[in-house]
Amino acid sequence: MTQPQTKYRSRCSIARTLDVLGDKWTLLVVRDLMWHGKHTFQELQASEEHIAANLLSERLKRLMALGLVAREAYQDRPVRYRYALTEEGRSLEALLLQIMGWGHAHLGGGLYDPQAGRTVADATPDGPL
Amino acid sequence: MTQPQTKYRSRCSIARTLDVLGDKWTLLVVRDLMWHGKHTFQELQASEEHIAANLLSERLKRLMALGLVAREAYQDRPVRYRYALTEEGRSLEALLLQIMGWGHAHLGGGLYDPQAGRTVADATPDGPL
DNA sequence: CGACTCACTTTCAAAATTAAAGTGACTATG
DNA sequence: CATAGTCACTTTAATTTTGAAAGTGAGTCG
Structure with missing residues (x-):
């Protein structure tokens, strides 16, 4: 589960889900991580829909804060990350x-x-x- | 089905769905129409999450344009509308x-x-x- | 050295959201 | 009959988010 970093609009599960996933990009990032073997920033950014780099960066941060995505360095100097869904993310x-x-x-x-x-x-x- | 009034970002069904429903309000309106017996502008606006009137107005227009919601006047002079999901909306x-x-x-x-x-x-x- | 890659961050204009106030067509009250 | 109130919006203005582009930092390659 997740720490409540957001104050939700209401107790409704739908409203809460929309509070964290309700935009045009977040679930596309999840889609690419889930099914399309895209795991680096570059790969995620190169998807058909062309998410802007700042938005991808921010969305990955949010998904990590929610515990749905985790990253690990796959290289040092310079450090480069591979993003992947956590078990919760796979849900x-x-x-x-x-x-x-x-x-x-x-x-x-x-x-x-x-x-x-x-x-x-x-x-x-x-x-x- | 629906006329393509929007140009979609891609052929991906998820991207398309997010193009039309991917925001923090649209599905809450659908929720209220679907389950909570809210059918007038006023009732929809009075929901717990407090959607702004201009957004409710715009969302209802979009949902009607998509064929997911229809309205009928329940009174003339002044004309007042009742909004309801179409069969497609109920899907x-x-x-x-x-x-x-x-x-x-x-x-x-x-x-x-x-x-x-x-x-x-x-x-x-x-x-x- | 200079060019290039990757993973971002910064910048800034444009678009969307928010909150509040306003409008138009009435109905009800004093 | 004037005033207040209801409903369904629309308009306005401030704030926030988005989108596109350019910039940055750490490093590799030739």
């Missing part, structure tokens, strides 16, 4: 799958199969008909 | 439940049982230990 997989399923059904996005490790259904370029 | 229930479950387990929020129509597990005031 977000079901949530990610649910979001993906909804987006696929309603917004025409692609479907990634974590089992197969690849996209198994195409996205429509501009969304549904 | 968000599983997502809401997943978010709630995660927030309950990891952030110490309350658990609402839609079947029972009430909160069945307490929230810890400031989050988990």
Whole structure:
């Protein structure tokens, strides 16, 4: 679990989850760590959606503060870090799958199969008909 | 389904979903429409988290544009509207439940049982230990 | 030495959020 | 009939967050 570094808006679990994950970038970082083998700052930044470096930096800090992500140096001089989900972070997989399923059904996005490790259904370029 | 009024950041279903629902307020509005019997502007605004009127107004417009919410006048002179989820909007229930479950387990929020129509597990005031 | 890489941080303009006040169409009260 | 109140917003202005770009520091490579 996690230290309460944030004061939550309310006692509602949904509101609390949105307080910490409710923005356009955080869950994309989690997605890349979870499924796409991206673990360095550079790899995470290079994703299709092009997160700005300052935002990636800030989001990684938040995820670490929440205990969902941990980093370890994979090299000294200069020190370079590898980011990975903690066990608690991996608990977000079901949530990610649910979001993906909804987006696929309603917004025409692609479907990634974590089992197969690849996209198994195409996205429509501009969304549904 | 929905007209593509937005250009999505990518073909990823998660990114697309975050493009339309990825903020701190939209899913709280959906929560209130889905489970808490709040259907007027006033009722939605009066929720615990205190959304600002201009944001509620803008979010309702977006949800209507997406086809997830519809409104009907429940009175003329002056015309007053009642907002409700469409069938497509109701498809968000599983997502809401997943978010709630995660927030309950990891952030110490309350658990609402839609079947029972009430909160069945307490929230810890400031989050988990 | 000079060029390059990686992991950031800083800067600054633009966009989003917040809180408060204002508006328009009425209804109810004195 | 004038005033107060309700509801559903919109407008305004201050603050915060975001986004894009440039800069920094530690080091490697040629």
